[in-house]
Amino acid sequence: MRGWVRIRGEPPLLLRSQQNGSLTCRCGLVSSVIRTALPLLLVSTAVAVAPLHTAATAAPEPDHSLVVSGTGVATYPAFDPDVERYAATTTPETAGSLTITATTTDPAGRIWIDGAPDPDGTATVTGLEDGDEVAVFIDDAAGRSVHAVVYLPHGFPALSTPVASPGATPGHVLITPNRFANGSDTYEAAVDARGVPVFVHANRDSASQDFKPTGFGGYTVFRDDVSGDAAGSRLVQLDRAFEPIREIRNIGLTTDAHDAILREDGSRIMAAYERDPANHDRQNAVLQEVDAAGDVVRTWNSADHFAPVDPTLTGDARDAAIAATDTMNPFVTNPTTGAETMRLDYAHINSWELVDGDQNLLLSFRHTSSVVKIAWSDAEDRTDGRDFGDVVWRLGGKFSDFDFTDDPYAGPCAQHTASQLDNGNILIFDNGSPSPTNGLFNDAAMCPDPADPAGEPVGRQFTRITEYELNERLGTARLVWEYTHPVDGGPEWFALFAGGVNRLDNGNTLISWASARKAMVTEVEAVTDEVVWQLEDDRSHGLSTPYFSYRAVKHQVADAIDPTVVLEAPADGAVLDLGSTVRVAQQCRDRGGSSLQQCTSTATSGLLDTSRSGPLTLQVVAVDGAGNRTVVTRGYTVSGPPSVPPVTPAPANPARPDAVVRAPGGSWVGDGQYDGRQRVRTTLRRASTTVRVRLQNDGGTSTDLRVRGTSGSRAVRVRYFVGAEDVTRQVRRGRLRLAEMAAGEQVVLKVKVSRREAARSGDRLRIRVRANVPGRPDLDDAVQAVVRVRGGQR
Secondary structure, eight states: OOSOOOOSSSOOEEEEOTTTOOEEEEETTEEEEEOTTSSOEEEEOOOOSSOOOOSSOOOOOOOEEEEEEOTTOEEESOOOTTOOEEEEEOOGGGTTOEEEEEEESOTTOEEEETTEEOTTSEEEEOSOOTTOEEEEEEEETTEEEEEEEEEOOTTOOOEEEEEEOTTSOSSEEEEOEEOOOTTOOEEEEEEOTTSOEEEEEEETTSOEEEEEEOSSSSEEEEEEOOSSSSOBEEEEEEOTTSOEEEEEOOSSSOBOOSOOEEOTTSOEEEEEEEEETTEEEEEEEEEEEEOTTSOEEEEEEGGGTSOOOOTTOOHHHHHHHHHHOSOSOSEEEOTTTOOEEEOSBSSOEEEEEEETTTTEEEEEEGGGTEEEEEEOSOGGGOSSSOOTTOEEEEESSTTOSSEESSOTTOSOSSOEEEEEOTTSOEEEEEOOBOSSOOSSSOOOOOBOBTTBTTSSOBOBOSOEEEEEEEETTTTEEEEEEEEOSOSSSSOOOOOSSOOEEEEOTTSOEEEEOGGGOSOSEEEEOTTTOOEEEEEEEOOTTOOSSOOEESOOEEEOOOOOOOOEEEEEESOTTEEEETTOOOBOEEEEEBOSSSOEEEEEESSBTTBOOOSSOEEEEEEEEEEETTOOEEEEEEEEEEESSOOOOOOOOOOSOOOOEEEEEEOTTSOOBOTTOOSSOEEEEEEEOSSEEEEEEEEEEOSSSOEEEEEEEOOOOSSEEEEEEETTEEOHHHHHTTOEEEEEEOTTOEEEEEEEEEEOTTOOTTOEEEEEEEEEETTEEEEEEEEEEEEEEOSSOO
């Protein structure tokens, strides 16, 4: 069984049967047995780990449960009332079908599944496609709880985050899970802090690589070329909703999938691996720049700079050529036969980026164990006397232009993903290499010997992340930061091939371990080198080797996908009998990561209005957490005796207050929902946190709004701000008046929550903010934020 059980009152005693593996929970007189043979059970109730300290005694919060089942289905992470999003792993036999069961202990509570009210809280949802989300709403005395279950492509691994601390950088991580095995599927995904995708795509019997944002909206990813008339890969440009816009290939060359630079105007820099026309026993690394018009404007070839060895040479001439080439090991030995052959791919380019105001290009060459900066502008545009394509400097390898003053390993070895930081330092995913050979690639040692970098290479079978500060005038490279994993002893992780590293905006470092296969991605804190987040494949798919991602990039993915609404009944233009009972069959579904928050219709309790004759309309509105909205209107006619036209009084006040709430790092909740049940949860782990409440007038005329909010408790202090103005006293007394709010006008109320010295882990406070039109208590709306204290004060 996956998941856990929490029972209000006394701490539960969980006993596992040694005979059948069942779990028994005994809490006072309560005893329940949950057998692992049942479908995945996710159960939650609120744990009373400490007394609840609020300004007034509150009613017990209802308990919720959620069960997700289906053929071959499992879910992650374990259920928690504070967690909104979950993922359902599947098999081909799952066939797009999930059964969802949700409950609340509130007798007056209501359950919504897939956008439709469900009287018994159980529904089987069919027709699901990869990436679809099944929305679950639980409306009860505690407000509305929103959950989403993402239907994953079959074979997508169950991901876990054994380390996920508050120090992790907010955002999503873009990955391409791959087992690097013939015939295995690969995937593209953007996952949240718990490894649940906000986007996922399966690439069957093919490969995806280098999935990243463009920097001008949208994304790019390399996929194998399946056109039949081209070799290599194709760069696929995706829009903000991850829909393909176009496919890009090199002109007259193969297309390599290691990296790409794509500009907004369509110009780009991409690479190719091409057989040397003068010697087919070697393969050149070629860079091609194409302008916005589709014309090739620059080409760079490694053969012009790296002196590849001519395999026909013998004796002293051969030895001299080996000594002169940049390639660390120009010949490889077959570990089985002992036969020596020339390394076809003598350079192996694997990353490149424009630097220094786009004047230069920073390149990583695995087989020369060097990071190389080359001039990427013409002589007339430069002040250093170099021309396009000239080598500015080499960092590492046999002929490094820099001395490594304090690096005992004399620079990088078989590295990947070199980048130049804002301060000019060079950050490298330094793979290392086996010694003498691993067998997978017939790789010989490729690390420079610290005692003689130009001599016979050596092995170094562990991977490290390095950052060098360069002094170009003195020709020195100072190792200012180095990271290996694990840091607490034991053999260091070793990625024989692939891998990547990024420096994040807050100074943390994101590492994709690739073929090390110990973890998929690790985020390391800037100052302490503490692991603050780690993503792993928990191997629940039963495969012997876990999935890995060639690279990983952290990026805040914006939900640009509108929800969908399906109305199966009534049919458009239906003619119905007066007074007949017609139930509305509606479905609201979302994808994109912000989760469906609302699926409402003008029908009352799910029944169509047939109380009066004539043409009528039904409207269904779906809204997700990013505010994306879809409205579907359907007309129908009720036949029968003419209805007496109702007398419609003039509206006393057409204003409509709307309160919307957002927890730190979350989405806005409650837009267009006026029942006062919208709620968010947040955790107070540090000294303070801020919840935001957006108060807006959704009506057609201007109005005043009066605002009242919860006071603090002995454990938690609550203060309210509009802009920089402290309005705490007015809000607590219900005297904050937002005057003359025009139709559509919004004001954001910041709710700053701080822990007091008396706060203990487990303390909780429910903060309620209410806005109403003065003198009209029926025109109001409210939101709630449940704040839970965790851990000691930091």
